[in-house]
Amino acid sequence: MMKKILLLSIALLSITLCSQAQDSVQIRKFYDEALVNGQCYENLRYLCKKIGQRLSGSAGAAKSVDWSKKLMESYGFDKVYLQEVMVPHWLRGAKEQAYIIDGKKRIAVPLVALGMSVATPAAGITANIVEVRSIKELDALGESVIKGKIVFFNGPFDQRFIETGAGYGAAGIQRFAGPAAAAKYGAVGAIVRSISSALDDYPHTGGTVYVDGVKKIPAAAISTLAANKLSNMLRLRKLPLIKFYFKQNCQTLPDAKSYNVIGEITGSENPNKFITVGGHLDSWDLAEGAHDDGTGVMQSAEVLRIFKATGYRPKNSVRAVFFMNEENGHKGGIKYAELAAANKEEHIAAIETDEGGFTPRGFSFQGVSADFLKDINKKWKGLLEPYEADRLVAGGGGTDIGPLKETIPSIVLIGFRPDSQRYFDIHHSTNDVFENVNKRELELGAAAITALVYLIDQHGLNF
Known part of the structure; x- marks a missing residue:
């Protein structure tokens, strides 16, 4: 009996080590693609320099919606669509x-x-x-x-x-x-x-x-x-x-029609289960909304692009969501959650990237137990540690994904956590311009988010 238990333990350990080795190789591929062939930095350049400020209800916001949809379509995602939402229209x-x-x-x-x-x-x-x-x-x-x-x-x-x-x-x-x-x-x-x-x-x-x-x-x-x-x-x-x-x-005009922009890769095994990664497309009107949150939306689209470029087909459906109206109303996040509930969608996790495009440090998990954090660190910290994105801690998920928890209680909300030291020097000011984004830091962040989405897709979050 003891011999059988020992053999079973050895077999399970071998399976675990083999799985971790496969994960490590796959994550390395994601990083190589992001750092050598990454496109989020040049996409951000276009968003900032050709479109600029994107306050909800503005001409810039409308232009950014049209361009974002075409960008996702050009990558050949399985589904690309707009989600209508009424937003505040405030003018400076x-x-x-x-x-x-x-x-x-x-x-x-x-x-x-x-x-x-x-x-x-x-x-x-x-x-x-x-x-x-x-x-x-x-x-x-x-x-x-x-x-x-x-x-x-x-x-x-x-x-x-x-x-x-x-x-x-x-x-x-x-x-x-x-x-x-x-x-x-x-x-x-x-x-x-x-x-x-x-x-x-x-x-x-x-x-x-x-x-x-x-x-x-x-x-x-x-x-x-x-x-x-x-x-x-x-x-x-x-x-x-x-x-x-x-x-x-300043003045406030009647609410205006706008849209969340959504791109999706349909899951090969569980097409009706979803992992969302997103940021907000709107920005304040003083500058270009580079770090807040152009970096976030471009990283989100890059996750799906990296999957396609490396030939990884997720088991579950993965969505990149460009939310509209985070800055002055949160209507995009509310609408996304309402429709997810109305369509009876099963959501495993949602990751928000809205803290700038700085060097990645890790991820925060909202409302999880101490045992969950202990287990996720035990299993995944070592895989993310070579890339210095291994701080897996308790903390907030994000404003746009927050409403999902109200309509889908089982979902795990996650915030991407880059280095924070420079963000609030720039945030909501005329300094939030493309020139203040570092290409390599942005690409490292996109790769880190891709790695986490992959791990969730492969192994789930049932810790």
């Missing part, structure tokens, strides 16, 4: 103006309207300033201090976080919810310190959310250097002497 309008008023002096400062903000009156707004570093501090001051003022949210990006996304999340609440909170106390406007790890004069936009029943007030972001200057002036001078002026011309 003429360039914003802003300055600090110090007695008779006017000191110009870099400022951009926050996405979905209302405009100022035609002549702009001039008012005294109340500086706060959190919504909690705002609440403590109340209407008696806030009414009639411009609230200046100056909570800094916490530099102590090694993973900079945590710093962004902690500071981000003042941009998402600060203007609406200030309006509740009678503020006439809100300006927010840019959510950035850098000290420079490039303001970062991003969405803000208003609250029903509370008057909408104009909201804008100022650069981190301008925020420091304004804060120092408020500290050194008597408050009534310092005022702030800003003017912005």
Whole structure:
């Protein structure tokens, strides 16, 4: 009996080692294809330089949809189609103006309207300033201090976080919810310190959310250097002497028709089981949306292209999804999840790449157990370690794939995690351009995602 058990154990070990050896060879092929014949960098160049900004509802967004569909068709994916979705249509309008008023002096400062903000009156707004570093501090001051003022949210990006996304999340609440909170106390406007790890004069936009029943007030972001200057002036001078002026011309039009763009390789064994990999096609309007999220959508299409180029036919259907409207509404992700549920699709996993095209570090798995992480590291870490993409950790999946969990509870949501140190220097600013993307880093990321999709396709996620 013991001999039989020993022989069985040896046989199982041999099968495991053989499988890992096959996986290692296949993953090496993916990396070779990505690094020698990769196309995501040149595709990104076209998206950024020939199309440019792609804010939902804009002409650029529409052009990017048409081009993306043709790109996927040119690769010969089994299915390429559009998924209709209605999206917000917000316009920035003429360039914003802003300055600090110090007695008779006017000191110009870099400022951009926050996405979905209302405009100022035609002549702009001039008012005294109340500086706060959190919504909690705002609440403590109340209407008696806030009414009639411009609230200046100056909570800094916490530099102590090694993973900079945590710093962004902690500071981000003042941009998402600060203007609406200030309006509740009678503020006439809100300006927010840019959510950035850098000290420079490039303001970062991003969405803000208003609250029903509370008057909408104009909201804008100022650069981190301008925020420091304004804060120092408020500290050194008597408050009534310092005022702030800003003017912005944004407007919200009726929702517009747009599309998610989807390419698919149909599974050879399980055509009705799906692995999704995606990013968002839309971008803010200040630049080209290179890292946010041109890199993500181009990497997603590259996964399928690499499969075809290396002759790998997945067992399960694999989709590359270019989601529309992540930046100011998340309508594309919501629509994709709704239709997946309505069509009774079985989804194994979804991977989102929306943290820039920097050097890959690994992947985060949302809502999984400690045993799951232990097992997946035991089985797959060694395969990804030669490529330095082996950090398999607990964490978020992503905004666009998040709604899938609500309609398909069994799905595993996964976030691609590249090095984060430079992302928030660029994010949502005029610096988010093609020139700030490194070709090799982008290709390494595409190969890492391809490797993970392959492992999921071959072995599943039943840890």
